[in-house]
Amino acid sequence: MLAFLADTGRVSLLLGRVLAGLPTCGRYAGEITKQMYEVGVASLPLVILVAIFTGAVTAVQAAYQLEGMVPLRYVGSVVQKSVLIELGPVLTALVCGGRVGASIAAELGTMRVTEQIDALETMAIPPVRYLVLPRVLATVVMLPVITVFADFLAVFGGWVVAYLALGQPGTVYYEAVRNTFEPRDLYSGLTKAAVFGGVIGLMGSFYGFRTEGGAEGVGRATTQAVVASCILVLVLDYVLANLLFRVIF
């Protein structure tokens, strides 16, 4: 319990130092762009695959659960609502928590054990601003962007199932999606994605920065970063669902 509280304090301090460095982020534009590419563009193939199958499975499950109670022309509504509010941001965050969080922890962990972070410090380059700030900023900005792709492709995956497996005319699914669309669903999903992005970047950096003990330590830091990111994404998902739907929107 004491260790948990100590880590919470350390993560808060790291977050504080990242926020304090925001006014200087222009100096690290090159690093930020590079990280945005790593987080966004490089994650897209995996996110595309996960999103299409998530939408397809949601459509199959919706059809199974609605059958006999609600007309199947509402399958599009169910897929759209589920994806925009919940599945798009959460599954994208879990996929990125694994891919991006692990990559950040492994890279920074290796830099720590090979004294590269110490070398930065000796050259008067603040490691948190040079290494953590670009990664956290990139994940906060890019998670919502790839979530938009994921949302669109998941809804498309649902359409494929509705058309091919349920035999619905394409326009029926499309109408159901359009008629029940509410902007706040999208905004709340993208707000969640930005918060999840911050969590992934921060956890990867935190565990990477405190790595010790060579290759074994890097492996341990990577695992801890992924586990902590995934748990925090799920816990914050509940907190944000209450906050966004009961208080803000």
Added chain:
Amino acid sequence: MLDGVDLDVAAGETIVLLGRSGTGKSVFLKHVIGLVRADAGTVEVFGTDVTRADDATWDRVRRDVAMVFQGAALFDSMTVAENIALGLKHQRRFGRDEIAGRVERALTMVGLADTAPARPSALSGGMRKRVGIARAVALEPRLLLYDEPTSGLDPVTSDVVNRLIRRLQKELGVSSIVVTHDMASARFIGDRIVMLHEGRFIYDGPADAIQHAPDDRVRRFVEGRSDETVEGFASAGGT
């Protein structure tokens, strides 16, 4: 780990810091450049008390002090030239041409001018150490800290690195503190040798007089002679 150590380095002087593994030699260097902060006592670098210095003070001090790491600590994601230019760029005092010129001069000085576009992973251990030295030299510091510059190198490559360090001292007139276990290296590089034992200096004198030091622990170290059994060594926490 360190207790009452006090070391003055004259301008242009090279001090070799000797001692067994785990005696705090690298920790001493890290105090000088702020990678480790002292629990008690004071650390002064160029007259500035840095014991509880803020980031701005350290930034100022670090413009005068550079460090060469044991494993070179080169950034894998950058080329050799980018590694050397990074610290200069961050200082925001030099134009692009000035930085390019300094990088070229530093690489020429260590005999690796043609490696500028290479990645550190493509270099041998000795070359990586020399690039590490070039990165430190490019910053034109007043004090250079070397942490085990010849560890892990074969005798011939060690000699190349030793000669390079000696040449840089003469050409640049920079003060240096070199941490090493290597006696041949220490005698060749050092103007003065200091030996650290259990957190205290037990020898501080000319490099060529260390084999006649009055303290038996110093002479044993110089001659590579141990009076301990393996069991005794292990129980004393030796590595």
